[in-house]
Amino acid sequence: MLGGYGGFGGRLSRRLAEAGHEVVVAGRRLSEATRFCSGLPGCRPLVADRNGELTALFATERPALVIDAAGPFQDSGYRVPKACAALNIPYLDLADDRAFVSGIGTLRADVPMISGASSVPALSAAVARHLAAGMSRVTAVEAAISASNQAAAGRSVATAILSSVGQPVPLRRGGRASTGYGWQDMRREHFDFADGTSLGRRWVAIADVPDLSLLPKRMVGRPAVTFRAGTELGFQNLALWLVSWPVRWFGVSLRPLARWLLPLQRLTAALGSDRSGMVVRVFGVATGRRVERRWTLIAEKGDGPEIPTLAAAILAERILAGACSPGPRDAGEALSIADFQPDFMRLAIRHETREIGQPDPLYRQVMGSEFDRLCPAVRGLHDVLRDGGASGHATVTRGGHPVARLIAAAVGFPPAGEHALHVSFSEQDGEETWTRDFAGRRFRSRMSQRGQELVERFGPLRFRFVLIREGRGLRMVMRGWSCFGVPLPLALAPRSDARETEDAQGRFSFDVPITLPLVGLIVHYQGWLTPPNGS
Template structure:
């Protein structure tokens, strides 16, 4: 039985991941700063124990004490974060996976490749909806295309899928901030949470969803143009269930864009209570869509993929890739080294 530390293991994403790993036979250490929350979840799971640890504290001592096979960071936030958790894992010979969607963090993980290889440790960043799941879908949709012209991705979360503090901080970190996009064969500067778009999500046999989404800053904006043939124009948008929630953030983005406010990140502590007040409203349906346009045998073609998650299962999507990667690592199918999860 291999052991895994899940940082933030009792949180919105971490708890789901802890439950599924425990069901697969992992010995799960439900880790975080809240001892009571860790103990409650660990008591519900087979082969699980609580572990009180701070990802920004002395993590090496904890790793040396419990000697896990793997650490999965489901805590964050990763925006503006350094690699101290990853470096601690490499130093202690512990494999590492995270659920990061922070552009700079995920795209910069390769700088640790040589040291990870030397330690015999596998490091995979972005084992989440982006860039892992999105990368897999883009690769499949692109099959048979000689050239890819554009890739557009969007995610819309159910209002009942209550976001944690790290998710709120991640969203607010780029609202109103410059976002670099590859469009028209050159890099352009856009504004986070602008470029509003009405997105339809349709799956045969399901009630369709239509929601407003806005520009978010994710690793795909760097990874797709650099890795996909044709250097396609790339856009990723996201949004909550209710348009008024998105439009409120859009309005608040302007003071940031104009330089009146440095960032909305400090307001994350106000966003969470407001979101929880409306958590009972709306539906329990989340969705994700990817559209790839390209050229095949000289003719334009379009590939579309849509996922609709019912019954409040939307947050599971963000943890699927890390779960699959963990089991692949346990089976010896991931080589040492540090890289992002796309591909």
């Protein structure tokens, strides 16, 4: 095992040795390998550099299986699996690097070669599939891991963390490709059970993992997938968030600082607890109901660091028993939750699955049963559950009055002309955020319910509308407005006789003119939208 005496590799070496296997504990430093193997039956040390020449070494040793637990896998190439393939030696790794795991299938091998046998994507994808079972449409998958502050990790983990801080992270949001940034978009995540057991709310931030590439194409509806990670102590996450900005702005890398991260972490080792957590949330439609299915795991007594090794131990046993089919692949579809259960029971690890019903779409909450009488295109566009999007075309006309131009510029309305249009929808806690992208010119508004009215917010301005069904279409009629919460005279309000309907091609059609008393036209945009699948 490469990296067999490291943070996770050491745990896996012990687990396999205790199961009766002979484990060759390999690494760059013979002294550390020897120290690790001392007093551990079934283990013997060996010098090996995963970045060096391995084919001759493997030919001499002829292992039944090579496990790479060394890392870091970022920008490492496939030197190790290629050496294994050349000698028909099965291969397994604990990689969590997105590019490395997602690209393993490009190799050729006549023996099992499995990448990503760790918390991600092996466990996380198994959980997501379990939660999505029976759903006719999955709109979003959100996962997070929070590690105990007392969970010691090796230098390769530190390198992986710092390699991603502030770096671009390709995401799928709003029905299309988007970009986040490592260790940004922070939020507090709940790690709790129905019986009250809880880790409380912990800070987590965007992390780049294989699931972001693998899950959208493997789940019905091509959902938005987000993964966040964090440490137990909030100030550590805040520090990484702060340094992520200069990395994002100036394109520098923190990877050379990895050697200092572990010593700094050890200075705070006495703080925090020995409890780690993981949560996976899947949003979708099951038997006609809008639901969130949530899986929560809490590890206590310092057993959290064992979790990244469990999938590798299970798959190693299968490979050695001849129970794995040949060929290279990621571990995202290799295991089920049931495969992990025996190990969870032996450790201080509990997990729980809950289903939480989700409210009706915002527009239906405002309109009641009238919403159900709208045409399918209008109902479908407003059926937002956590994430959604639609693309189409818009024609924009702008007013010529200087005040109209000033208002349009302040809000971010697009220039006059023909535009490719994409609208992203994000829903949370009864509020929807609409981001309209007119050929690169974006403006955003937030919508919520107030009694039987829809409230749309542009910065400090709030506009109240009633939603009126006209035939099978929809009309928005303004009933009031305010700025910084101060009501303003309706006579001075912008006029917007906005309408939505379905065109002859079955597409969502919109017509939104906005005028201002004494000023005239500010902007008028009209066109059509369809969801990503064209339905």
